[in-house]
Amino acid sequence: MISTVDLCKDYGSVKxxxxxxxSVGRGRIMSIxxxxxxxxxxxxxxxxxxDQSTSGRISIGGTDxxxxxxxxxxxxxLEHLGIIFQQFHLVDYLTALDNVMLAQYFHSMPDREDAMQSLKMVGLGDRADHLPGExxxxxxxxxxIARAITNDPELILADEPTGNLDEDNERMVMDIFKELKVEGKTIILVTHNHSLGEQCDEVIRLKHGRVDNHRIRELEMVK
Incomplete structure (x- = not known):
């Protein structure tokens, strides 16, 4: 699903x-x-x-x-990726449903029914009309997460998706990722949380910009 080859990024003299x-196959969860x-x-x-690499290649779904x-x-x-941020980045004056539909608007055309299905998948069908402050x-x-998956992306990127959450909500988010994996989605998540990272199919550990350890393991599929 995704592969990188000799990927480098320099900021002046800093590598x-x-x-x-x-490389990561389709329907896998990898933690960085x-x-x-x-x-x-x-x-x-x-x-x-x-961002743009200094050198090396990136291929996603066979497209370089x-x-x-x-x-x-x-x-x-817009067409292939879903991105989940630690800080949520929801629009305060839009309801939960409208925040999800906003992603659809930039992708193609808003579809209220599809947006509601995405909210139901993450267990928030009854909170669709609530504002973020509520x-x-x-x-x-x-x-x-519902906003990131509403356009049916092949690849989901999550940057510290549970960094602001308690243990119960962290578990709930990981369960959603496992359900998406069963549907064939590929998920890459950045995390400092060792217990979260260890639940993934593959773990890449970085140190000073290099791969310190790349370990592959099997994750039991959650039905």
């Missing part, structure tokens, strides 16, 4: 990523772990097409996006 190569400054966010931003210009990357992102932190993150 943020140094020859990162890995490592201390602050190890290159985790830089790597996920390159995969998302939000390395040399895409900004407009091509934006279109590819939702708990866990509910806001689940709205953000």
């Amino acid at each position: 943020a990523l140094d020859n990162i190569s890995f 772990m490592g201390p602050s400054g190890s290159g985790k966010t830089t790597l996920i931003n390159l995969i998302a097409g939000l 996006i390395t040399d895409f210009d900004n407009d091509e990357k934006a279109r590819f992102r 939702l708990s932190g866990g509910e806001k993150q689940r709205v953000a």
Whole structure:
């Protein structure tokens, strides 16, 4: 589903990523772990097409996006990727349902029924008309997940998706990711949480911009 080959990112004399190569198949969950400054966010931003690599290649779903210009990357992102942020980034004056439909608007045309289905999948069908200020932190993150999946992306990128959540909501978010995996979605998540990372099929540990350890394990599929 996704592969990188000798991926490098330099900021002047600072090498943020140094020859990162890995591949992840369809229907897998991979965690990117490592201390602050190890290159985790830089790597996920390159995969998302939000930044440009210094060298190396990135391929998603068989499409090499390395040399895409900004407009091509934006279109590819809309059509193939879902992005989940730690800080939710919900629009305060829109309801949960409208926040999900906003992603549909930029993708193609809003579809209220599809947006509601996405909210129901994350257990928030009864909170569709609530504003973000009326939702708990866990509910806001689940709205953000619904927004990320409403356009049926092949690849979901999650940057510290449980960083602001308690243990119960963290477990709920991971259960949603496992359900998406069963549906064939590929999920890459950045996390400092070792217990969360260890539940993934694959774990990449970064240190000083290099792969410190790449371990593959099997994750029991949740029906």
